[in-house]
Amino acid sequence: MKVLFVNNKDSFVWNLVDYVSIFEPDTVVVPNTISLKEVEKINPDAIVISPGPGHPANPKDIGTCLDIIREARVPLLGVCLGHQAIAVAFGGEVSHSPSGPLHGKTTLINHSGSGIYMGLPNPLVGGRYHSLAITKLPQELEVTAKTDDGIIMGIKHKQRSIYGLQFHPESVLTPDGLKIVENFLKAARGKESGFGSAKGKKPFEREKAEHEDLW
Numbered sequence: 001m002k003v004l005f006v007n008n009k010d011s012f013v014w015n016l017v018d019y020v021s022i023f024e025p026d027t028v029v030v031p032n033t034i035s036l037k038e039v040e041k042i043n044p045d046a047i048v049i050s051p052g053p054g055h056p057a058n059p060k061d062i063g064t065c066l067d068i069i070r071e072a073r074v075p076l077l078g079v080c081l082g083h084q085a086i087a088v089a090f091g092g093e094v095s096h097s098p099s100g101p102l103h104g105k106t107t108l109i110n111h112s113g114s115g116i117y118m119g120l121p122n123p124l125v126g127g128r129y130h131s132l133a134i135t136k137l138p139q140e141l142e143v144t145a146k147t148d149d150g151i152i153m154g155i156k157h158k159q160r161s162i163y164g165l166q167f168h169p170e171s172v173l174t175p176d177g178l179k180i181v182e183n184f185l186k187a188a189r190g191k192e193s194g195f196g197s198a199k200g201k202k203p204f205e206r207e208k209a210e211h212e213d214l215w
Helices: 013-023 036-042 065-071 081-089 177-190
Strands: 003-007 027-031 046-049 076-079 093-096 102-111 124-130 132-136 141-147 152-157 162-165
Touching: 003 013, 013 027, 013 177, 027 036, 036 065, 046 065, 046 081, 046 177, 065 076, 065 081, 076 081, 081 093, 081 132, 081 152, 081 162, 102 152, 132 152, 141 162
Parallel strands: 003 027, 003 046, 046 076, 076 162
Antiparallel strands: 093 132, 102 124, 102 141, 141 152, 152 162
C-alpha cells in the first residue's frame, strides 16, 4: 500500500513519517504545494495531512491541502493543522481555542471507542500543541473525540474515510499514538478491495465509503 504524506513544515513531521513508515514503508513525502494532478500520478492508497504552523484558511500555510481533502476518495488522516483543514475544507470554522495556546500539554480525551480508536483506553492521554481549534463543525463531519471541556479533538467525515486528530499521535505525550496510526492504516488496507485501491481508479475518483457511525 502506498501512503502519500503531505508535509506542512512542522517540527513533528518526521516523527509522524516514522510512525507511518513502521507499518507502510512505501510512504511518499511531498510538500503542501503538490498539485492534484501530481497526486493522481502518485496514485496513493491513503493520504496523511501533517501538522504545521499557521491557519488552515490561509493558502500560504495550507497550500493545496484543502483541495486534496475535498477531492480525495481514499482514506485520509489529518493531524493538528491537517485536522483543522478538514473542517475548513467542508465549510467549518477554526479560531482561537477556548483553552488558550497549548504546547506540550497532556489532556484526557474521550473518544468513540471504535474506528481509529479501536482497542484504546477511554479516555486516552493526548499530547496537545495548538492555539487554534474547530469552533464550528460542518454537517458533513461528526465529532469522534473531545476533551471534558468540549474542545473537539477528533472528527470523521460521515460518508468517507476521512479522519482528523487535533492532538499529536506521534508525540511522546500520547502513549497510544502509534496504535492510532496503526488503526488508520489497517482501515485503509481494508478498503483496498473497495473504494481504497480499486484497480484502474485514481485517488480522486474512487467510490465513497459506507457510513461508519463512530460516536
